[in-house]
Amino acid sequence: MLPDLRYLDQQGHQAFPAIVAGLYADKGMPSLAGELSLDQVQAIHQYLIKRSGDLQRELRAAP
Ligand code: HEM
Numbered sequence: 691m692l693p694d695l696r697y698l699d700q701q702g703h704q705a706f707p708a709i710v711a712g713l714y715a716d717k718g719m720p721s722l723a724g725e726l727s728l729d730q731v732q733a734i735h736q737y738l739i740k741r742s743g744d745l746q747r748e749l750r751a752a753p
Contacts, residue, residue, distance in 0.1 A: 696742045706735050 698706075705713060710731050712721030726734075 695738050696745045698738065698742070703735075703739075707731055710734075 695702075702709070707728070709719060710721075710726065711723040713719075715721050722731075
């Protein structure tokens with residue numbers, strides 16, 4: 691099972707770079723440190739924030 695990151699909470703957003711760098715490695719989320727640059731991590735994060743906003747709009751339009 692993988693989490694749907696469109697539902698990531700405020701804490702998750704704050705910890706985003708740390709999570710990608712291995713904070714939850716012991717829970718099955720691999721460390722991507724060394725694979726992704728900070729710019730790439732930020733670009734993925736911005737994409738997720740956009741997808742999260744899209745989802746909220748969809749849910750409001752068709753409850
Ligand atoms: C760019 C790629 C990825 C990003 C940005 C990412 C990001 C995240 C984030 C932010 C969380 C925390 C979710 C939460 O707290 O609700 C998470 C959890 C998790 N991720 Fe990833 N992830 C990536 C790739 C992967 C991959 C490739 C795997 C497995 C092969 C994976 C497995 C997991 C698992 C199992 C968790 C749940 C950990 C737990 O139980 O708390 N992730 N991921």
